Amino acid sequence: xxxxxxMQWIRTAGTRIYTGSSRLTTHYAARAVQAxxxxxxxxxxxxxxxxxxxxxxxxxxxxxxxxxxxxxVMKVGGGLYERLHSGAAGWLLWPAAALWIIAAYRxxxxxxxxxxxxxxxxxxxxxxxxxxxxxxxxGQDDALEQPPAGPVRPNLLDLRLALARVGTPHxxxxxxxxxxGTTPELVRETLDKWQIPVVxxxxxxxxxxxxxxxxxxxxxxxxxxxxxxxxxxxxxxGNNNSNNASFETVPDEKNPVRTHVIWPTQ
Numbered sequence: 528x529x530x531x532x533x534m535q536w537i538r539t540a541g542t543r544i545y546t547g548s549s550r551l552t553t554h555y556a557a558r559a560v561q562a563x564x565x566x567x568x569x570x571x572x573x574x575x576x577x578x579x580x581x582x583x584x585x586x587x588x589x590x591x592x593x594x595x596x597x598x599x600v601m602k603v604g605g606g607l608y609e610r611l612h613s614g615a616a617g618w619l620l621w622p623a624a625a626l627w628i629i630a631a632y633r634x635x636x637x638x639x640x641x642x643x644x645x646x647x648x649x650x651x652x653x654x655x656x657x658x659x660x661x662x663x664x665x666g667q668d669d670a671l672e673q674p675p676a677g678p679v680r681p682n683l684l685d686l687r688l689a690l691a692r693v694g695t696p697h698x699x700x701x702x703x704x705x706x707x708g709t710t711p712e713l714v715r716e717t718l719d720k721w722q723i724p725v726v727x728x729x730x731x732x733x734x735x736x737x738x739x740x741x742x743x744x745x746x747x748x749x750x751x752x753x754x755x756x757x758x759x760x761x762x763x764x765g766n767n768n769s770n771n772a773s774f775e776t777v778p779d780e781k782n783p784v785r786t787h788v789i790w791p792t793q
Contacts (some may be wrong), residue, residue: 544628547635551627554634554641678709681717686739687751696742697728703738721748 531539531633565758610616633639681689689706691700700711717740718725725748728738739749 540632544631545635547631547633547639548627550634550639550641551631579750592767678713680713680773681707681709683717683721683748686714686723687749688715690739690741690745690749691751694741695731696745697730697740699728699730699733699736699738701736702730702733723748 570589574589576583577585583753607616611619616680686703689703693702693706704711704714714723723739725737725739727735728740729735730738739746741749
């Protein structure tokens with residue numbers, strides 16, 4: 528490989544600095560325009576959030592702030608220009624030129640890419656995520672369609688369906704919890720919430736334990752209504768045995784935690 532001469536290296540470096548200077552100028556100009564647009568939108572939204580006298584007060588405040596900012600910029604810029612023009616701060620030009628040459632040389636590399644703010648970089652990364660990672664097409668997270676990780680708190684309808692399926696006619700709390708797919712403690716909390724008495728009851732082939740009464744002594748809140756058809760019984764397993772009630776329950780094929788109640792046609 529032939530070693531480049533000094534003139535060739537200088538020519539290549541000059542071309543790279545020229546290219547980098549054009550890139551940096553375009554990049555910083557675009558950043559400045561974007562910053563101005565963001566500031567304009569924020570000010571416009573701030574003004575639009577008020578009306579009447581409040582809007583006029585905000586407008587007067589903006590005009591006063593703009594006038595004060597103009598004076599500060601003119602004062603600082605004018606003072607800096609005077610010092611540079613008189614030679615008092617001429618030494619600042621050399622480090623500024625050196626920094627610019629180094630930055631332009633680096634920006635002139637073929638693989639150089641402009642650095643983006645963290646917020647814009649995060650937004651760009653989010654747009655490049657695959658559709659399957661970003662979420663389901665309907666905007667809902669797939670995790671919402673999965674069964675809950677732990678025992679769920681049963682609602683009143685869960686207790687109605689469970690009592691109608693397993694009651695003999697009474698039902699123990701543990702039996703109701705197993706039929707729903709939760710714990711006896713959560714079953715008791717729901718019963719207490721609806722002020723349903725929890726007493727000692729006897730189930731067939733199970734003896735006596737804490738539970739709720741069914742049959743003629745059933746609490747009004749636990750009475751099953753045909754209007755409860757096609758409901759969601761969280762955590763309730765499918766059971767087609769309708770010996771204890773004139774309905775059938777079938778599991779949902781797509782969501783295991785859904786149970787459909789089917790009432791026989793008259």
